[in-house]
Amino acid sequence: MLKPCLCVASMVTRGGVMATVWAMSDEKPLIHMQQLMLRYPTGKTALSGITLEIPQGQFVYMIGESGAGKSSLLRMFYGGVRPSSGSLVVQGLDMRQANDAKIREIRQRTGIIFQDHRLLFSRTVFENVALPLRVQGWQTERLIPRVRKVLAYVGLADRLWSYPEALSGGEQQRVAIARAMTANPPLILADEPTGNLDVDTARRVLDYLMDLNRNGATVIMATHDLHLLESHPGRVVQLHGGTLAGDSW
């Protein structure tokens, strides 16, 4: 099922081929990184020498053992941590040079799904899903129909005013997906969104992410669930010990 990704594999191995790939494609990559390195203040090197390019509209699995650097890489995509060296350009923004205001803009254009959902349990499903729009300054009158539609999409239209604790794990993750997609971001980052779910529920969650991808969103998903790759194929980026160990399509 896994096919070699010509463009990225060639870029990883030979930087000079990259120009050829650019010439072949008139798309600008959504994410571009070159010799990316991340070292935490503790001295631990989380990522080293990552050169990778992710075009708009791809579905990318990020796999690797615990501590391989998957979450660190995802965090860099939304400015949670800044690269120590190398370059990282996300949605046209150089993440090393970007100021706080630019990082905020990137976050508003990025949907993030966490393994532990990070839902606000003191707030209703509506309030959770409306939060990204509220942050972007939407008025309440506009919010309600939008949130209704997004929740209907993930099959939770009837849970609008429920609290997350009343939902099952799968439903909570669907609320998290709804929250990530409600502002219609071009990039969705999912950090092990199926980690706590059974196989069937995980597949359903992945169906939603695949559907979002089919509709144009770039989805980058860190996961340990390799069996999902068979039913939901995509590009696979493998990290090992903070370095790029493989990239296949």
Added chain:
Amino acid sequence: MIRIPGLKKQPSKNMARRRVEPNVVNEGQSSLPDREHPRLPGGFNLPPFGVHQVLAVVIVCIALWAVGVIWLGMQAASQWVGSWQQDIHIHVYLDADKGKADNGKGANKLQQRLENIPQIASVRRIPAAEAATWMQSWLHDAALNEQDLVNRLPLTFELSLTDEQSQFLFDDIRDAASRFGGRVNEDEVNLARAHYWLSQASWLAGFASIVLALAMALIISNTLRMTLLARADEIHLMRLLGAKEWFVRMPFILEGMVLGAAAGVAAWLLLWPIIWGSSAWLLTMQVDLNLWILLPALLLGGGLVGTLGAVIATARVVSAETGV
């Protein structure tokens, strides 16, 4: 298909796969009624009030009430002093033998000297007999020998003042009296200078108010810190979603302002029983307190103190992974 308004930048047309809206269906659109006022976090929306907030209002209210009582007392003291200060006289005494010496020329010179002080409206030499009569009555008709009193009492000058707040007036009077061996009634000087002591008391009241204001700001700050800790996840999430800092902090600053202002109004209401309880006593002292003047002071002061506490509380709200 519906258009998604939240997308600020649409992908370029030359992209291989154009972004289109997911198949968002309208199912359940009308099955649940909309809440008229959903409780959304951030921005100008106040966070929910809990027991911590109520306790903070109570504590700050007590402190503001104490400030109100202090300034009410200052107002009463100012009115009371003003009611009798207009009639105050200063007496200068000259020993009888010094007054009579040189055919009374020394006494005349002293009187002239006193009259030359600009802030003295008039100088009246009190006859010894009048002074003796007054002393007899002051001593409740002690049946003293009046002629003996007349011989023993000093020569007395009664000064009426035009401006008792003049800086060097009392030094000038003392200087004039001492030149001719006389002395000034210092108790009367102290009474005449009551405005000075009131002004000193005002400084103390102001200092006490500032100390109490800082204490109140810290109380509100601590309360809000607890709220911030309780809502750390929400703040963290808002930052991850790209919220601006003012959007994250504004609810807490508003909360501090509302807490302070509410405590100010409550403190003002609690000042009324003091006025009602002491009205008869205040009337005898010709004091008519105006409590309404304290309302804007307590309201604005409370709001300001609450805002200060909120700013202190939110000055450093750190969220991991957000760069803040």
